[in-house]
Amino acid sequence: MKTDFLLSLLFLLAMPASAARMAMPADAPKSYEAECANCHMAYPPGLLGQKNWQNIMSGLDKHFGTDASLEAKTQTEITQWLVKNAATREKYAAFAPENRITKTAWFIRKHDEVRAEVWKRTGVKSPANCAACHTDAVKGIFNEDKIRIPAK
Amino acid sequence: MQKKIALVLVLLSLIGAAVATSPQDLLKGYESRSGKTSQARGEQFFNTKHGKEWSCASCHETPPNHDTKHIVTGKLIKPLSPNSNPDRFTDQAKVEKWFKRNCNDVLGRECAAQEKADVLSWLLTVK
Numbered sequence: 001m002k003t004d005f006l007l008s009l010l011f012l013l014a015m016p017a018s019a020a021r022m023a024m025p026a027d028a029p030k031s032y033e034a035e036c037a038n039c040h041m042a043y044p045p046g047l048l049g050q051k052n053w054q055n056i057m058s059g060l061d062k063h064f065g066t067d068a069s070l071e072a073k074t075q076t077e078i079t080q081w082l083v084k085n086a087a088t089r090e091k092y093a094a095f096a097p098e099n100r101i102t103k104t105a106w107f108i109r110k111h112d113e114v115r116a117e118v119w120k121r122t123g124v125k126s127p128a129n130c131a132a133c134h135t136d137a138v139k140g141i142f143n144e145d146k147i148r149i150p151a152k
Numbered sequence: 153m154q155k156k157i158a159l160v161l162v163l164l165s166l167i168g169a170a171v172a173t174s175p176q177d178l179l180k181g182y183e184s185r186s187g188k189t190s191q192a193r194g195e196q197f198f199n200t201k202h203g204k205e206w207s208c209a210s211c212h213e214t215p216p217n218h219d220t221k222h223i224v225t226g227k228l229i230k231p232l233s234p235n236s237n238p239d240r241f242t243d244q245a246k247v248e249k250w251f252k253r254n255c256n257d258v259l260g261r262e263c264a265a266q267e268k269a270d271v272l273s274w275l276l277t278v279k
Contacts (some may be wrong), residue, residue, distance in 0.1 A: 039224075039227055041227070065257075066253070066257045067252070068253060123226075124223075126224055
């Protein structure tokens with residue numbers, strides 16, 4: 001009995017970190033929520049590698065079609081924190097085309113059963129809108145039993 | 153005494169502290185740098201596209217007195233009218249940051265004091 005418990009504990013510990021759970025590091029600067037989460041959810045930094053975050057943060061005046069420019073001080077603070085907490089495992093750290101989480105190989109594979117029409121629903125709008133379907137996305141929880149796809 | 157106040161204000165701005173303000177004071181500031189304010193012109197400015205893909209109303213809707221959604225990401229945007237959302241236009245740095253970003257998105261340039269005055273004067277009439 002005790003061995004069972006220890007074994008399952010070991011199993012849990014040995015489980016690789018997966019995107020099903022990608023919690024926000026506790027040391028997120030206040031500016032991250034205040035500046036970045038106005039227009040989209042505060043993406044956990046572990047969803048992209050260092051180079052992608054650096055690219056994003058150095059091009060904020062042309063941020064996926066909008067001007068998201070910041071004061072220099074805030075920009076530095078957020079950049080340093082994102083880079084420090086960027087993905088390290090190869091799967092997530094691999095360079096994302098166009099610096100988009102949605103263009104990574106793992107994202108595309110995980111969502112390959114989602115039909116084009118679903119992405120266009122009013123309740124979804126964009127693949128960048130994680131929380132449209134992943135009801136606990138803001139808590140960093142992306143696993144499958146927390147998914148509710150909007151009907152329209 | 154005045155010098156002391158000035159010094160405190162300079163220090164506050166240096167450390168980037170939020171300088172509390174009101175929509176009425178902001179409006180006075182814009183008016184002091186522009187001609188006569190027009191609510192009608194502000195309303196039209198808000199609802200019209202200016203050569204690019206979006207108008208102000210693309211995200212804030214019209215009248216901007218209710219929760220809306222970002223046109224691309226779907227993220228909740230709280231009402232823009234100060235009558236519906238008393239937090240609006242109360243933090244100078246925040247106001248100027250968003251004018252800069254959003255004017256660039258809508259017009260491809262920063263907004264003039266006249267344009268800000270017109271829009272804000274109209275927003276103050278939106279119930």
